[in-house]
Amino acid sequence: MGDYAHVFINNQNPKLTYPHVLLFDWHGTLVDTLDAMYRAIEDMLPRLEELGLADRLVPEETANTPEDVKLIRYIRIFRQLRPKILAERRVSRTDIFDAIFGTDQAAKAIAHRAYNACYKAHYGDVSPIQDGITAYLSFLKQRGFKLAIATNRSREFLDNEMSRVNEGTWRDLFDAIVCGDEVAHYKPAPDIILEALTQLGVIPAANVWYVGDSFTDMATAKAAGVTPIFYNGALSDERWIAQVFADNKNLARTPDAIVDDFDQLLDLLESSAGPGDKNGQREWQRARPPRLAPREPPAERIEPDWHPAVAVLQPPGIILFDWHATLVDTLDAMYHAVDDMLPELTELGLDQRLVAAADYRSPEDGKLIDYVRHNKRLHPKIKIDRKISRTDIFEVLFGTDEKAKRIAHFAFNRHYRNHFGTVLPFEPQVRSLLLALRRLNLKIGVITNRDREFFVQELAAVEGTGWSELFDTAVCGDDTPRRKPNPDQLIKALANLGVPVGADVWYVGDSTTDTIAAKRASVTSVFFNGAQWDQPWLNRIFPGTEQQPYQPDVVVNDFAELWALVLACLEKK
Numbered sequence: 251m252g253d254y255a256h257v258f259i260n261n262q263n264p265k266l267t268y269p270h271v272l273l274f275d276w277h278g279t280l281v282d283t284l285d286a287m288y289r290a291i292e293d294m295l296p297r298l299e300e301l302g303l304a305d306r307l308v309p310e311e312t313a314n315t316p317e318d319v320k321l322i323r324y325i326r327i328f329r330q331l332r333p334k335i336l337a338e339r340r341v342s343r344t345d346i347f348d349a350i351f352g353t354d355q356a357a358k359a360i361a362h363r364a365y366n367a368c369y370k371a372h373y374g375d376v377s378p379i380q381d382g383i384t385a386y387l388s389f390l391k392q393r394g395f396k397l398a399i400a401t402n403r404s405r406e407f408l409d410n411e412m413s414r415v416n417e418g419t420w421r422d423l424f425d426a427i428v429c430g431d432e433v434a435h436y437k438p439a440p441d442i443i444l445e446a447l448t449q450l451g452v453i454p455a456a457n458v459w460y461v462g463d464s465f466t467d468m469a470t471a472k473a474a475g476v477t478p479i480f481y482n483g484a485l486s487d488e489r490w491i492a493q494v495f496a497d498n499k500n501l502a503r504t505p506d507a508i509v510d511d512f513d514q515l516l517d518l519l520e521s522s523a524g525p526g527d528k529n530g531q532r533e534w535q536r537a538r539p540p541r542l543a544p545r546e547p548p549a550e551r552i553e554p555d556w557h558p559a560v561a562v563l564q565p566p567g568i569i570l571f572d573w574h575a576t577l578v579d580t581l582d583a584m585y586h587a588v589d590d591m592l593p594e595l596t597e598l599g600l601d602q603r604l605v606a607a608a609d610y611r612s613p614e615d616g617k618l619i620d621y622v623r624h625n626k627r628l629h630p631k632i633k634i635d636r637k638i639s640r641t642d643i644f645e646v647l648f649g650t651d652e653k654a655k656r657i658a659h660f661a662f663n664r665h666y667r668n669h670f671g672t673v674l675p676f677e678p679q680v681r682s683l684l685l686a687l688r689r690l691n692l693k694i695g696v697i698t699n700r701d702r703e704f705f706v707q708e709l710a711a712v713e714g715t716g717w718s719e720l721f722d723t724a725v726c727g728d729d730t731p732r733r734k735p736n737p738d739q740l741i742k743a744l745a746n747l748g749v750p751v752g753a754d755v756w757y758v759g760d761s762t763t764d765t766i767a768a769k770r771a772s773v774t775s776v777f778f779n780g781a782q783w784d785q786p787w788l789n790r791i792f793p794g795t796e797q798q799p800y801q802p803d804v805v806v807n808d809f810a811e812l813w814a815l816v817l818a819c820l821e822k823k
Contacts, residue, residue, distance in 0.1 A: 266477065266506060266522040267456035272390060273446055273476070275462035276401035276408060277342065278483045281415060282379050284339050286372035288331070291343055293368040294361070296329045296633075301364055308352040310678050318349040320808070323677065324782065325350055327579050328636040332782050340484040342464040344402050344437050355435060362436055366404050376411040379483055384416050385539040386512040387423045392537070396450055397423055400442040400460065400470075402430035426450050438466045438503075440474035447474075461515065469503035479515070480505035485547035513541050558815040561804035563774055564753040565819040566692060570743055572759035573698035573705065574639065576778045578712055579676050581636050583669035585628070588640055590665035591658070593626045598661055601626075603654040604647055611797060612790070615646045622647060637781040641699045641734060641763045652732065659727065663701050673708040676780060681713065683809050684720045690820065693747055694720060697739045697757065697767075699727040723747055735763045737771035758812065762791050762800075769800040776812065777802035 277283045298304040307326055313319045324332045335341050343365060351357040378384070391397055401408060408429050412421055426449040433441035447454055460471035463483040471478035482491070495504050509515045516538055520531075574580050595601040604623055610616035621629045632638060640662060648654040675681065687694055698705055705726050710716040723746040730738035744751055755773040757764065760780050768775035783791070792801040806812045 266518070268522045269395070269457050269459040269477065269519070271396045271398065271447070271450060271452050271458040273398045273400050273443060273458065273460045275460075275464070275467050275481075276399055276403050276411075278379065278463035279461055279467075279481045280379055280383060280399070281376050281411065282483075283373065283376050283411065286369065286375050287343055288336060288339070289372045290365055290369040291346065292330060293371070294364045295325060295331070297364060298325070298329060301360055303351075303357055303360060306354055306357040307350050308354075312352070314349070321346070322350050327575075327581060327676070328781065330636070334782060334784075337784065338484065340486055342466065344466040345464045348438060348466050348469075355439075358436060362402070362430065366407075366431075369404075369407060373407050374410065374414065376414050378415060380511055380542075380545055382539055382542050383512065384420070386516065387420070389516075389538055391423050393534070396425045396452070398426040398428070398446045398450060399424055400428050400437075400446045402436050402442070404431045405429040438469040438473060440470055443470060443474035443476060447476075461509075465503040468505050472503070478503075478505045479518070480508045481515070482508055482510045485510060485545060487547070511542075511545055558804055558806060558811055558818070561815075563756075563803060563815075563819050565822060566756045566774070566816060567754040568693040568695065568744070568747065568749060569687060569756045569758060569816070570695040570697050570740065570773075572757075572761070572764050572778070573696050573700055573708075575676065575760045575780060576758060576764075577676055577680055577696070578708065579674045580670065580672070580708065583666065583672060584640050585633050585636070586669040587662050587666040588643060589627060589633075590668070591661045592622060592628065594661060595622075595626055598657055600648070600654055600657060603651050605649040609649060611646075614790070618643070618646050637783075639761045639763065642761045645735060645763055655733070659699070659701075659733065663704070666704060670704050670708065673712045675713060677809050680809060681717060681720070683813055684717070686813065687816065688720070690816070692816075693722045693749075695723040695725070695743050695747070696721050697725050697734070697743055697759075699733045699763075701728045702726040703728075735766035735770065737767055740767055740771040740773060758806075765792065765802045766800045768802075774804075775800075775802040776815075777805045778812070779805050779807045782807060 274280050277287060298307075304326070307322055308318075310319045310322055313322055321332060321335070324330065331346070335346075347358045347361045347365075351361065387397065399408075403411075408427065412418065412427075426446045428442050428446045428449070430436045430442065433439075433445050435441045443458075443460060444454065447458065452458060454475040456477050458476040459479050460467065460474070460476050461479045461481050462468065462471070463481045468478040468480060480495075491508065507518055509518055520534060523534075571577050574584065595604075601623065604619055605615075607616065607620075610619065618629065618632065621627075628643070632643075644655050644658045644662075648658065684694060696705075696709075700708070705724065709718055709724070723743045725739040725743045725746070727733045727739075730736075730742055732738045740755075740757060741751065744755060749755070751772050753772075753774050756776050757768040757771070757773050758776040758778050759765065759768070760778045765775045765777055777792075779788075788805065792798070794801050804815065806815060
């Protein structure tokens with residue numbers, strides 16, 4: 251990234267105005283508090299409904315970027331951050347709220363307050379963002395720069411964290427500190443910067459630089475009329491930075507320069523000062539801290555092995571889809587019904603039919619079963635994760651006991667009647683995708699463990715007009731003697747269509763149960779990774795062992811990947 255220290259986005263050869271004031275963001279720029287920040291956000295997001303924020307998420311079609319679309323969708327469905335965000339650790343709390351609530355300042359204010367309440371349980375773990383920060387700040391102070399902090403962090407947390415860094419000695423380095431709870435509006439509104447400049451007695455101008463690590467920081471600087479400098483704290487690569495900041499939609503948050511570390515920031519200051527007098531330049535070089543080794547970038551995120559680019563598949567003639575968590579989102583109703591059903595395990599005669607400890611397939615399965623056995627409810631983490639289906643839950647709890655699973659499904663249906671009705675497309679363009687597949691002369695069907703009573707109503711309700719005309723066949727859980735993961739429903743669907751079983755039949759589903767059903771039916775398994783599992787987790791749920799031999803033929807993370815995969819395979823025919 252070194253070459254990017256002096257790449258200026260709007261103009262390849264600009265002359266930055268030499269600053270008299272350097273304002274800094276706190277988290278991600280001067281210090282690292284990522285662990286606490288992400289834990290607090292993960293505690294806060296499951297409360298969106300309770301906070302009245304679930305319906306205030308930005309509509310996906312109006313999101314700023316494709317990444318924002320994925321973030322909004324994932325939070326809407328799973329009430330969690332995407333694993334990719336947690337793995338890359340690039341995005342700040344403010345960026346997240348800015349992406350998911352857009353211009354809704356009232357919603358963002360509620361979110362920030364809720365975040366602060368959660369952050370109380372986690373803050374305190376703070377360290378300088380890189381080695382040598384104290385020396386760099388001391389040098390800048392000695393050279394006569396006014397230094398200030400402008401942060402969305404609340405004063406309570408900032409003061410505590412400031413006291414912990416370098417034994418509290420940083421406080422004397424700053425001429426002003428302004429926190430998010432001390433102004434009317436959080437960033438990206440300019441209030442924090444403007445208040446800091448008021449305290450310094452300085453007018454907003456290009457000779458004030460704001461150094462921050464987020465898109466929001468850049469937007470805040472521009473709104474305040476000062477120079478935005480992007481501190482690449484996450485050490486994102488050049489491709490990522492070029493992609494993000496070259497997007498015309500993001501001009502309002504485009505930096506004037508990018509630096510990877512404080513050595514590069516000092517270089518940038520020196521170059522912006524111009525030739526000057528040689529004695530001054532020599533003094534600058536003599537007094538500045540010794541250069542440190544470049545920071546190491548984070549470990550690269552591991553993507554799934556079953557990637558569409560390497561999978562060898564027979565072109566499809568028929569594509570069958572799972573319903574819940576693949577084509578549509580009905581998670582809230584499903585988990586409510588499971589929660590209502592599990593306290594009845596003893597009454598139903600099912601508590602003694604739970605899988606025995608000796609037969610647990612994995613430690614994770616064992617934890618789920620043990621918790622249900624002793625508490626007659628799901629572990630809270632399962633409901634927070636929102637990644638496991640009703641069918642998968644019953645498969646874990648009852649294993650090969652088909653009678654127990656039938657009783658459980660019947661009891662679930664009784665409770666589901668009290669909750670179902672809200673059904674949303676899993677992605678906004680699902681209907682368009684299904685229509686496009688039909689235009690390719692492909693047969694399309696649905697295979698679901700949902701009982702027909704519920705499926706018919708949900709099919710008619712989705713998007714207000716229903717999707718009934720989109721499918722050539724639909725087989726429900728009560729249409730065959732056995733449900734998935736048995737292959738009966740897939741085989742019945744193909745019989746309805748009058749076609750034989752074969753690899754040209756693709757079954758697209760989001761669960762291990764869907765993959766097992768596809769492989770048992772001898773059709774192609776396309777695992778729809780809507781929950782965005784990473785490679786280590788995929789390896790755990792599809793280990794390819796003697797006990798758990800079934801693995802998907804390919805993994806797609808969204809419907810755009812599925813569409814591209816279908817076209818690529820058809821071109822090879």
